[in-house]
Amino acid sequence: MCSYLLDLKHLQYLDLNCNYFGSLNIPEFFGSLSTLRYLNLSSAGFGGVIPHQLGNSSKLHYLYIGNSDYYRKDSLNAKDIEWISGLTFLKFLDMTNVNLSKASNWLQMLVLEIMHNKAKYRAMLMKMMNGSK
Secondary structure, X not given: OOHHHHHOOOOOEEEOOOOOOOOOOOOHHHHXXXXXXXXXXXXXXXXXXXXXXXXXXXXXXXXXXXXXXXOOOOOEEOOOOHHHHHOOOOOEEEOOOOEOOOOOOHHHHHHHHHHHHHHHHHHHHHHHHHHOO
């Protein structure tokens, strides 16, 4: 995968859906695409461990990294999913058929994310209630 994408300083949308990258790992430099809002890598033939550097793409709103074929021996997997917490603007995440069996902290991350969002929603509701007086 060509790192020339890093030269595209205003890249917001990258869709590599349904390409075939021969079970290559997802490039770590994708996490350096700082203006990216939409990244679709689903069914693109990536394999191996999802790089934690994806969590550096903090402006991402939509991330699709699922695979249509769960039974491939080289399918995507995650050793941890803590990197998701860096995606503060994330609205949608598709990790269909990503093997999470080695991700020991996925439940903890899910609970923390729910608690974090609950606090955000509570603060938003309080602000709305105080503003209506």
